[in-house]
Amino acid sequence: MTGDENGGPAPAPAGPLEPWPDTVRWQPISRDLIWVELIRLAVLLGVVLVGLAVAWAFTGARAFGVALALAVLAGAWRAVTIVRAVGAWGYAERPDDLLVRHGLLVRRLSIVPYSRMQFVDVSAGPLERAFDLATVQLHTAAAASDARVPGLRPAEASRLRDRLTALGEDRAEGL
């Protein structure tokens, strides 16, 4: 929709050094997630701005005005990064493991074998539901494992969930 820096269905996070370009087909997530994230940001920003504005009006201190301006700037910067960050999310199903990558400033790639899966969460908050989205999260026994895929269409989310559980059961090993 807006500001896609790399174009194409799967923007590359590491440019020419994207891992295993010939074996991995990255799936992008829905760009509607941008709106969900933007609305979340707007609500948060709104609360902060109102608070600061009220404080400014009552005290008249210059500092609150500066803080207000900074908050607006930070919000605008965050809005830009949201748009790009959603483009950076991606996941790929390989025969034995799920790959998830995300992050712009700090880029992360997780490789989670299906056999290590403990359970799968599918969740959708009110905002996500309004945009017809859902989040799938894969949990392993390691707390540090980080395999969350937001911004999936419900059909795709349930397909992924079913596939993950089926594959997980197939190869279950746990610990």
Next chain:
Amino acid sequence: MSADRPVPPPEGHHWPAPPPDGHPWPAPPPHGQPWPWDGGPGGEEPRRRLHPLSPALHGAKSLVVVIAGLSWSTLSRVGLGWFAAMVALLALGATVLAVISWYNTGYQVVGRELRVHEGLLWRRTRAIPLERLQAVEVVRPLLAQLTGLAELRLEVVGGGKTEAPLAYLGVGEAAALRGRLLDLAGRVPATGPAPAGPAVPGGGSAEPPGRPLHGVRNNDLLVSQLLTPQAFLLPFGLLFVVVQFLSAGSWSFIAVASTLTAMAGVLLQPVRRVLDDWNFRLARDDDTLRIRNGLLETRAQTVPLRRVQTVGVTWPLLWRPKGWLRLRLEVAGYSGAEPDDRNRPDRLLPVGDRATGELVVAEVLPGVRLAELPTTAPPRRARWLRPLSRQALGAGLDERVFVARSGLLTRRLALVPYARIQSVRVVQGPVQRRLRLATVHADTAGGAGAAAPHRDLAEAWVLAAELAERAHAARRAR
């Protein structure tokens, strides 16, 4: 968590455990009923109470907490008599609560699970599937040793803290139950519990059953704990107090007492280590590790070898002249959320020289030679991120384990068996991106796993792919 009285299958009973051979699955007793422990309904093992002395022990334990909680300042404010009265009152209250809790606590082994019932108002039945058992520990605090009791601790994956500490049981009972649980946990010790039974009830016997691997000399332990920063700085602290006391002269008893208490707090860690690791004995019994240690509070830990997630090697700076190292092991179930690392049976070797370390590592991770682990340092440009410690960093792939090295002053080595890797992550921060570096993490179920920091980007991808591949192969091989 609460299971209401009228509901027959309380929370936690949802495991459709296999019926014990032959018997039809006996229905769990309704909860409102009086204690069904003497002769439950046909075939089901009776529910058993903890040892009747346990409330007294809990009460005595709370005494210490109460005194510590009231602290010096309260003592000075209310005077000794009132202080004693307050302590007595609080301790009495705690004991009454302990009696009530004891009366309502029971355990039973049903099929392949251990059930622990507890609670008066909020009843809770926790069913612990024994296939998931990660480690068993028999702990005997000083008071328990005097009274011939022991606490049995089970570690299960996913537990935020130690699950089901059965405190307290008679020593013989604890040992028998441990053997039985490990036996039920399956495959793990084929013959383990049988010899364990007669060996352990002796209580005083310092040798764990099985083939002894190593015993730490208490001398070495003492010296090693004197070679810690805390012990090094103690004289300066004492000097400070004395100078203050002499020069100011206005210091009250409270101030001195508090300062001394604070200093004792600093010293607590090395002292506790000495007390905890006294008479450290390591033995191998089939596929389990048996660790026995402790002076005032003895603990006997049983860790199945295939439950070992990570082995960590540490060379503290002050130990370097001696060439000593320390080994820790991580087991799933001991979460990092437990800040008091005292309860984590992760000390594999409190202190030892290089040869000992190699021996123990080779025993725990077969085929791993500590001296010949292939690690390579990150590329030169990583010095922008780690100007001093770049050379100390490193990572490598051994035949069976992933090796990560770190730490300039306190050198550390983490060994993660490929079969234990839960997931692999590649993380690249903004500065790393400039420098075309990335960090590869291998996550495990217990502890922090291992990380290969600041690798060349292309190498990081290869490393991640290789780790994922080897983890897969290692799991398939078993």
